[in-house]
Amino acid sequence: MNDHARDHVVQVDGLRVEDRAGRAILRDVSVSLPPGSRLGIVGESGAGKTTLALGLLGHFRPGLTRTAGAIHVAGHDVLAASARQLRAYRRSVVSYLGQDPAAALTPNMRIGAQVAELLHGDRSDDALRARFEAVGLPGDRTFRRRYPHQVSGGQLQRVAIARALAPDPAVLVLDEPTAALDLLTRGLIAEEIERQADLRSLALVMVSHDLAMVARSADELVVLRDGVVVEAGSVGAMLTRPTHAYTRELVEACDGEASRLANDRGPAGDAVLRVRGLAAGYRQGREPIPVVEDFDLDVAPGECVALIGASGAGKSTIAHCLLGLHPPGSGEVTVAGERLAPGVRQRSVAERRTIQLVPQDPLGSLNPRRRVGDTLRHALRTMRGLSRREADAEAARLLERVRLSPELLRRLPRELSGGERQRVAIARALAAEPHVLICDEVTSALDVSVEASILDLIDDLRADSGMAVLLIAHDLRVVRRIADRAVVLHDGRVREHGPVEDVLGAPRHELTRALVAADRPVGEIVRDREQRGWSSMRAPETAPL
Amino acid sequence: MTARADVTETPETGTRHIDRAGAITAGAGRFALLLVALPGVVVVVLAIVGPWIAPHPLGATIAPPFEPPSDGHPFGTDRLGRDLWSQALYGGRGLLIVPLIATTATVFVGAAVGMTAGYLRGRVDALTLALLDLLLVLPGVLVMLVLASGWGAGPIVIVIAMVLTGSPFLARLARAATLEVSQAPFVQVSVTQGDGTFTILRRDVLPNVVGPLLADSGMRFLGALYLVAALSLLGFGPPTPETNWAVMIRENAEGAGLNVWALALPALMIALLSIAVNVVLQTVADRFAR
């Protein structure tokens, strides 16, 4: 055992991890964390965050090998341990909460048994009850005998936390445990984890792509990029005075106010998209289940309106109704003065051209087996009736409009980056020269720096062509950046609407307030923490809800 | 179709674990596959050109029965004293050509049925699924024997029996893959841009389900080969003196103690042929998977 291993609860020295091809996933990574503090590790996808987090538990995913370096956690030389020692270390020193903690529970085991199997010593009924009640769950036997599918999503997250805390670890490694949750649950769970960490004076290692998430409670910050530590230091210094250009870029991208795009255009003229009295739902057997009720919307040319709401609020259903994919129960959709038929099959080509979709998933938004040029040409020929030669030329022009090289026409989607794929998906929609563009969470799977460039592109396109944009988002950062107006949906009804600054600045509906509290820009967090002092050892934060 | 509730399936789609591509080569590793497949490719070639290069005419008795290998006949002789090597060269075509035709027909029927059911969903899908499940429980040999009892054991009967009992597997596979693909956002965009059902099946769905279908068609080839061989083994084989490897196995099993090749040679040929077909199809299928 060496010296700094005694000083620091976590000490990583010169860690290098390679994949089978010999490509370095982590290069010469050194990280240290003094006792009683919290470490945040921030980086975009592919930066090696998860590899580093799992390395702290002595685990490397199949295909990865450590070629150099050492890891010490609470005095244990993790990478020198035998399989037996490693199991003992994981059973007593360190716990891990990965992405979507609920998925870490085995569906075939009762939740009580899954917590009990990790307890040391006392596994009595009372001990187990205490563990459940400590994380705010009912502790009775009936509840503990349930299977994971028999408890609610929020409760399941708490079971996962109880399970992680069962061995009374000294260090808790968190790998984006809240990324897969909707904003409301996210806030509650993040708070529960922090409360437990305070209560048990746990050392936390938090890994995230979201700077704002980490900025709330970390003491030390490490920024990873392509497997290299770009910058490391105390969180206050790094957020207020980032030295490295990449850190500055991250901070700016996450800071709602600084990155607000210039937006002084007022609505130009009459609404190009007009929705009146839209209602839609589905049938469960004979029972009609309403999803959206009494929905009105006006969007002017060149305007960007954001549709905000938690998952299940009805955002996607509205988009599908506008596109004719989901027949509405009642109501009418008018684009540029023309009333559209309810179903896409009943719409004429001209009607279909007026309203287009850019879908969410960057991999699912393009046919993986068709080349970019093929996809664009087909859209141009069916939508605009162009000849083969005209379509060829126009496809190249479309790519230039979304700022891609025409050389990409020959590529397959898998040969493109996530951002490039999303640009092609936008180009496919633009092929129709629509009046209204529906963007369904277009950036939710992208890194923040790529996200910013896609949003800029959408903003420029609407400015150039006067196209109206309907933005479906659950990420307020995106809304703050380009939307003019916001409409807040909850349980299928509009709860609040108005200019973005008003809705997000002074939210009236409780749901909006909760959303805003859960997704604060970095700038606000920084101001908040400057007032409180930067130490994480403090009274628990006042509940945002 | 009310007797059985498919409880192990995913509730909303009705797909099951068995609807995954039967990647029977998974995990073997590229080099190992090549090693086992290469001799098989030689066997395929021999099966095709065999009758032209056989040293002795079909069915010619040239020596005492079950003689061990010697200069004139590299693998010795069979039950009737015929040159084993020549008989083996004659006995490949029948096991290759009919199964290939049957497999092709099965793949086309299965893919068409499965893709249509998977894309249209609803009542068409439910009805197709019920029919497929009926066919799925009928063993291929049984169906073939029933048909053969009336129409004789001709190639057409074999193809029909294969399509009836083999295409349900492929259809379920194609249906499962189609259900998944047709949920993809890019298909929604195609619908909003006005593509019809046929265009979507051809442009968006087919290229994405070809991989799993090809991977599974290797198993279907095995099934078809099995049907042809089973007919021969049960005494409904080709008229003498025509032969195939299955006939050779049946005839020569008893003499394996005298000349081990009498049994081993046709057995090896069948095994190598099946392996080669599976590895080749899987390799092609892998090119279609991302």
Place this chain on the structure above:
Amino acid sequence: MLFGVSVLLYAATAVLPGDPATRMLGQDATPENVAAMRSQLGLDRPVPVQYADWLGGVLTGDLGTATTGRPVGPLLRDRAGNSLILAGFAASLTVVIALVVGVASGLRAGRPADSALSVGALVGVSVPDFVVAGVLISLFAFTFEWFPPVSLILAGGGPLDRPSILVLPTVALAVPAGAWASRYVRAAVVDARTAPNVEAARLAGLSPQRVLLRHLLPGVIGPTAQVFAAATGFLVGGSVVVEGIFSYPGMGSLLASAVAVEDIDVILATGLVMATAVVASFLVADLAGVLSNPRLRTRP
């Protein structure tokens, strides 16, 4: 389900060419005689009526009459029993092979052991049961003389009187079916191995045995049960051929001889019993699926 199968089978025999009346009377029979025979056999009635009559018989235990004039029921009873015993052993061995090979190679995915097992399984799948049978006979019956080359049963006895006759046919049937099913087990294990819950159990420091038995395998059994049911389908088909090779007195040889003389009632009855066996195995698979999945076993 079985009703559908019976309709399908009956329809298949109904559309077949060839007239039982002509067959029974011979080619020289006068048209009048044939017509009389047809009406005596009830063949002049519409096919659905004939079907209903046949089905009624089946439900009351009357499986019809063979061309030899003997009732099918007793004829089939012993044979079906023998076949079920063989198929039962073969199905059990199939499950064992598939689980052992599939789990062992799935847990070692990407390593040399997996490659070796997977090549072995590929060879196993590619070698049809009758080839395995041929190899087994030449090795263990003729070369080593451990087991008999033919599986004859003495009059009045059953296959269990001399279990050694069952060994070779059982192995011959189970090797290809087990190898095939092992591929699906492997795929399920590979999926489950990297599933978040299994990774979490491993990261929590639980012992490998506990991770395998409590967290990994329970999630594998449900989905693969269907595969075992399908493998049973292959076994039932394969038993027709393998029983022939070993001269084992089961349904397979009965069916083969019935086909040779176009004995429709025997074909229908054997077909129905075989299909019933496969349907039953799918039912067992469904049951296993329910029992291994708390989502289906319990109320929400």
